[in-house]
Amino acid sequence: MQDKLNAIEKAALESLESVKDQAALDAWRVAHVGRSSPLMQVFAELGKLSKEERPVVGQAANKVKVALEAALAERTEAVKAAALAKALEEEQLDVTLPGRTVNVGHLHPSTQQLRRVLAILADMGFQVYTSREVETDEMNFQMLNFPPHHPAREMQDSFYVEAGERGDNPILMRTHTSPGQIRAMREYAATNPSDPPAIRIALPGMCFRYEQVTTRSEMQFNQVEGLVVGKGITFADLKGTIADFAQRMFGQGARTRFRASYFPFTEPSAEVDAECFVCGGKGCQVCKNSGWLEILGCGMVHPVVLQNGGYDPTIYSGFAWGMGPERQLMLRYKINDIRYFWGNDVRFLSQF
């Protein structure tokens, strides 16, 4: 009987070796451990054996059963693993196919840059002040210490607006955001004319110059100015504020230098250069081999401007600075044609 059991076990295990899938597994189970399998026949016929033989054969048959079931379990695992491996292999994607896209909108790069600047200024306590784009000569020039026919006006050629006879006060497209300085000072001063409050504002907006549109010059451009007015504001504060601003704008460690300059509405005036962030100051095409990039103009608010804004220049002082977001973008992204900004080609806009 033991020989028979051995034969059953051997045949079953041999047959299991060729089992490769679930169907074969099921068939094998029926054939070798199923109710009518030879092994089960042995169990069924135990009753026919002698009292002495019965436990011996029973035990031996049981051993075979355990062995076959274990082999089946093992084989089942192997078949599953093989099936999974096959499935995984068959499900391979071409991962180089493009991803599925959605419609994406972007803010115009100028808006993004204005936001960067205004966010830094907001952290420094500067609030946004906006004002109109079409101005009077008085607000755009005269109040800012550009008398009629003054040579300084040559620095800012203007677009004039037809508006009947207005003598020395024609209407024009603002050439800078600075008329907002006068408007803001007057608004603040009106709240308490005898002791006007301090001011710390940022003035963003579109400005216009009578210039041919070329790769380097535009007839319209954004500007952001910062304005501080108070009772203890110094040129040293201006330098410190600009240095702080530059660290945020151009990175910690950004070096700046002040060059004496001239703007009618500030005095002393300065132009600020930042060390070229492209070449680290060694000289390159971007900085025209100077190692420095002109980033902004600034100065102490001219006493005439303070006066025109309702602030007594013997008590108050202040400073202002102005910069161009489009110029900053050109440096930051190596844009060599300023016409891209208002050209609004979506192939340009979608890169920001």
Next chain:
Amino acid sequence: MKLPISWLKDFIDVSDLSVEDIARKLTLAGMEVDEIHYVGLAMPDYSKGEKHEFKTTGISWQKDKLVVAEIREVMPHPNADRLTLCDLYDGSEQHTVLTGAPNIFHLKGMGKLDKPLKVAWAKEGSTLYDGHAEGLVLTTLKRTKIRGVESYSMVCSEKELGISEEHDGIILLADDAPAGMSLVDYMGDAVLDISILPNMARNANVIGLARELSAMTGRPLKKPTIQYATSGESIEGKVSIEITNPELNPRFVLGLIRNVTIQPSPYQVQRRLRLAGVRPINNIVDATNYAMLELGEPLHAFDYDVLVERVAQIDNLRHDIKIITRNAADGEKLTTLDGNTRTLTASNVLVCDEKGSLSLAGVMGGAESEVYDASKEVLDATGVEAKAGEVTTGKASTRSVNTTNILLEGAAWNFINIRRTAKQHNLPSEASFRFSRGVHPALAEMGVRRGLQLMAEWSGGAIAPGLVDNYPLPPKEAVVDITPKEVKRLLGIELSAQKIAELLGHLEFECSIYGEIVTVKTPPHRLDIGEGVIGVADVLEEVARSYGYDRIPETRISDPLPPQVGNPIHEWEERARDILVSLGIQEVVTYRMTSPEREGRLVSFDDYTRIANPITPERTTLRRSLVASVLEIVEKNARAESLSLFEVGPIFEPRKNDVPNEPRKLAIVMTGRRLASAWDVKDSPAMDFFDLKGRIELLLAGLRYIDVSYVPTDSVSYLHPGKAAEVKVNGQVIGVFGELHPLVKEKYEVGDKPVLVADFDLDALRAASPAYGIVPVAEFPPVFEDIAVIVDESVPAARVEALIKQTGGKGVSAVSLFDVYRDEKIGTGKKSLAYNLTYQAADKTLTDAEAAAIRNKIVKRLEQELGAKLRG
């Protein structure tokens, strides 16, 4: 202003500073150096890692290869008529040098020269510009044979040395140039190209720049001593000056020099003038230009004999000249040196004699009078440069061609008036550049004296004793008081009164100290210092510059933070931009300037804000329609498969004789496919009305407007009358949107897909109050149900939805239309609308029976009010 370093060195010792050091110091003090042009001096060696600081051009001369030499004899070339062989001595050896220079050709075969010619000689291996090449091409001098004669060196033209474009002849140096001396040591130079700021007109000259450098380095300024011998009769009594408007002509000075010989100026003078950007003409013209570049005072030379002749024409017994300055008569004509006849206005000032006008004061000489005939090319210094070849071709009247008597003018003019005149007649010149920025009247006399001195030196003339000086209106002497306290208050640095006086003293301010007050007197070369608080600011700037901006510390504002008022309009618009972008719409920013024709394709208006001086006929008015601007951008990007663009900004509504209104608008334009084509997206449908409407709904929801309604409109001319709606928020119309009218669309090159546009009035929208509070998130589970009702085609979906919501009340928390269906079974003129209903109660879980009760109520209402039928 172009500053040759060699000229600067006449007035300040900067021998220990590099050219870059000088340029940096000037730049930091406000005289920005745009470029350094090397003409001989050694350039920094960038290949060795020396730092670039300036745009650099030009050439350095090799010290051992380029030297001063002398030509002792000019001999014929054995095989070439046009060439000569020079016997040249370089200080130690003789050489034979081959040249074709025309300016020594006449000396060929004349034997040993009495006076050797001093020349710039380049040895074998020298690096120079190729004189025969177009433009500037560097070349190295090699040993060669020319027509059988060996050549290994050459005598140089200005072009070869990078001094100018001149290649017609070789440079002939002054007789005292030492043979053997390295050329770079003899005349190596570098030119700083400096931008002169409007308030620094005083520095548009060599002495001005030397003075600034002196203040910044603490080195003494070597002021020129203008002393000269005089002879003959005094000018006094021979010339008089009448000034009719001292406001416009505060000073007029005349000097006289007799018997000048007109000839080329010494070589070094010509070289400096060229480097400074002025073409040398002859010793007289050059003297006026040289004095102007050096001191800043433009001068004007008259032919004295011609003026005398003109007086004699009036009264042949008279020899005394009277110069008159006066305003022109309106419509008076003057032919200027450039040959143009100009019609003058009363604000223009003329320099005249009794016979007529001589020049447009401070701007350009006149050509009409006989002064012009006799001396136009020769003598006018304030106008455009004359042509070099015509130096002696003037028609001689009462004088021999090459000898003459010169009356030299130095004057002061009102700078604003000169600026207007120069602009009015479009006449920029070296003179008007300076006069239109302000030249101190004190310089008039100094300028004339310097001019006379140079003329005498270069022309051998005899200066007449005295000057005729009419000075009716000296400028008010600007005196400003400043204190260390003011310096501290405005600059943030502690300086003693003594220190302040010292800093200003470097710039030639005269300071006296009374206790804590420094009284500052403005030096007589500048007009930029004002009075009172302005004067204080002007002087403080000079204190800061003299102290050095770089030495002022960086501090943080100690003033308390001002009132925080924010900018709600700006913040709200930024929020709207963010929502629009999140909806997949791209922001654009367009030109404010457009034209009625451009906008007219979409919409026309009665009136526009017009630009008085448009830069192009394309942009003559300020935009009135933001949609029109964005549509142009859509057109420019028409190749894109799908476009969704928006712009936020002002339009301009004209007001009579006043600034326009600038209402804020939002424009959205969408067109093209809903989805971009891709490997698994083919033929996505075109966007239509509802793509735009969906975005508008989301925008308004994002801005927290709940009471929003859409009303059909056929009154917007550029919109399809059946596909257009007004948007109402809280009952107020805030904008319109829809599909572009087919006839309007035809005018744009935007493809065949529908174009959806929206035009919102942001000021009106912002005025609407947003919803307060939120809709609570339901705690109990909802019951969902679909119902479909058949209604007449004329019943708007919005009406059905409103009735469902109204009838369902709080029991229905959401209604959404998911299908619109039409077919014959339903019946013609009918449509089926299918809705998802969500039943929900705030306080319990609804049973099916409760939901059914609500549903029945709704259906009944729809049947009653709309004749609707529930679909099976």
